[in-house]
Amino acid sequence: MDLHVEYAVIGGSGTLSSNFPLGAEDPGVILIDDDLQFATPYGLSPVFRLFSVDDKLVLTCKMHGWRSGVSRADASRQIFWVFRKAGVKRIISEGGVGTANHLLDPRDFVIPDDYLDLSVRKDVELDGKYLLIMRDALCSEVRNTLVKATQKNYNGRIFTRGIYANTDGRHFESPAEVAMMKGHADIIGQSICPEVYLAREIGACYAGLYFVVNYGEGLVKEWSHQDLKDIFYDDAPMVSRIILETIRNLSAEGKCSCRDLRKETLLKGIYNK
Structure with a gap:
């Protein structure tokens, strides 16, 4: 694969309706290539878009690569295999999340500093060559840059730390499941794992920007599907602008x-490839 890119964005529900990054209408963005797919050991990759932000090259894909007929585990492997081959060093993920903390409201931003893996996809790896130490799993430099960009582009509530509980989905959680997570996590989603493991495996920095779109079941009040729809369609350009601002201010080589x-x-006797 003849491609060298240091930045990547894993698009989630927060930017899905905005044709990221074009929906941000940023004059510094140039679309370089579209509909890029790559053969990987785990099947044909999802479609990638290659663009630049003020001369910084960025690879992005939609909705974590999830698509019909491909397991979510394989979709993650495909994406991170491409990232490793391209030499990606900084990865930003985003998505809409529910709440496990009853003090959070829809349209709050959370930039988490830790995660809780409640999924069963715990063996998703590329080759198993590494022992992955998950201390500081969410890069402090990427997180701090995300925080500053969010503060610049959003006047609502922004939480600069929190715990993301990862569930398998594709359904939302039951009231009993949310009650179990309450006090142990702040937001609930379905994507931070295995992405956080795979990012560490390829030696890349990873952090995420998460927009609260609904209350967890049994917390505060029942959420509205119309409210969910309004958030996804109305706020996607703003989420896109935050991510682009982050890339502008993020060096490829971190400290x-x-x-x-x-x-x-x-x-060594098991993983000796």
């Missing part, structure tokens, strides 16, 4: 410890 938290596995 963080993300790469140092990936160690050679001690299981």
Whole structure:
């Protein structure tokens, strides 16, 4: 694959309706290539878009690569295989989330600093060569840059830390499940894992921007599907602008410890590729 790109955006529901990044109507954005697909050991990749922001090259895909006929595990592997081949160093993910913390409201932003993996997709890896230390799993440099960009582009409530609970979906959670998570997590979604593991495996920095779109079941009040729809369609350009602002102010070479938290596995007899 003859492509060298240092930045990537994993698009979620927050930018889905805005034709990211074009919906932001940013004069510094240039679309370079579209409908890029790559053969990977895990099947044909999702479609990628290649664009630039003030001369910084960025790869992006829609909705975490999820699509009919492809397992979510394989979709994640395909994306991160492409990122590794392209030399991606900084990854920003985004999405709409529900609440596990009853103090959060729709249209609050959360830039989490930790996660809780309640999924069953815990063995999703590329080759298993590394021991992944999940201390500081969400890069502090990317997070801080995301926070500043969000503060510049949004006048609502912004939470600069929090815990993201990852569930499998594709359904939303039951009241009992939300009650179990309350006190242990702040937001609930379906994408941070295995992405956070795969980012560490390829030695890239990873952090996410999450927009609250509904109350967790049994918290505060019942949520409205119309409200959910309005948030997805009305606020997507603003989410796009925050991400573009973040890329502008984010150096490709970080001073963080993300790469140092990936160690050679001690299981040499098993992983000796």
